[in-house]
Amino acid sequence: MPTTFANLPPLARATVSETSSTFAPERVLWEETMPGGAHWSGVLRRGNTLRLTDLHGAANVSALFFNQEEKTERYNMPDTLKAQHTAFLTSGHVCYSDMGRVLCSIPEDGCGWHDALCGVIDAAGVRAKYGEARYQEHRNGMYRSGLDGFLVELNKWGLGRRDVAANVNFFSKVSADLEGKLHFDVVHRQAAQHVDVRFEMNVLVVLSTAPHPLDPAPKYAPGAVKLTAWRSGTAGADDVCRRSCPENERGFINTERWFL
DSSP, rough: OOOOTTTTTTOOOOOOOSSOOOOOOGEEEEEEETTTTTTEEEEEEEEEEEEEEEESSSEEEEEEESSSSSTSSSHHHHHHHHTTTEEEEEETTTETTSSSSSEEEEEESSOOOEEOOHHHOOOOHHHHHHOOOOOOHHHHGGOOHHHHHHHHHHTTTTTOOOOOOOOOOEOOOOEETTTEEEEEEETTTTOOEEEEEESSOOOOEEEEEEEOOOOSSSSOOOOOEEEEEEEEEOOOOOOOOHHHHHHHHHHHHHHHHHHH
């Protein structure tokens, strides 16, 4: 579990978020490195931001988001994409729940494209691409699939297989050609790229750093990612995510009414 620094001042009722590449050290809640092929879950509260940093240019971070207070409300991929007229996520975009509320938003992004279409790799996919490396023989060097990582973490919160919906794949770029075939961009990821995910609700976050299902790399070698959480505040009136489209303005209003 991440370390929490108890001597931090309480979070004020913020309306303007801190979105620059640097932020005051006293705002940091915790920081840790998540190895490739690992899994993690935790609650990020309204007004907190989680920065994901691709340490070596080889990371894929698959993510699921749930309303912590009512876990039947979760990230809805179709509504997120159609409301913002996009097929991928980047700065200015938000992640909608199936109740039309903004679970989280992306105020800053040094990567530029995050896949929202391709899901996670399962155990059969890992065996077909990379072979098999079980925990019994390989311990932490095992080849864990993204789906199995999700299931391990979901079980900790009373959730399970039926709660695995479409996810976001941070740092991975997948585009379609004129025939509709999907292609993984092998040069898109660069070391030290980061993306900020700011939470507009109290959100259960589930992460896996297993390889993207379309990654053509011949060996199982997913990259590590640094997680940094800090107290940023929520989206202000002129926030890039709120102002990016009329739908987002309505989504933020719907979200804020939840906390009245």
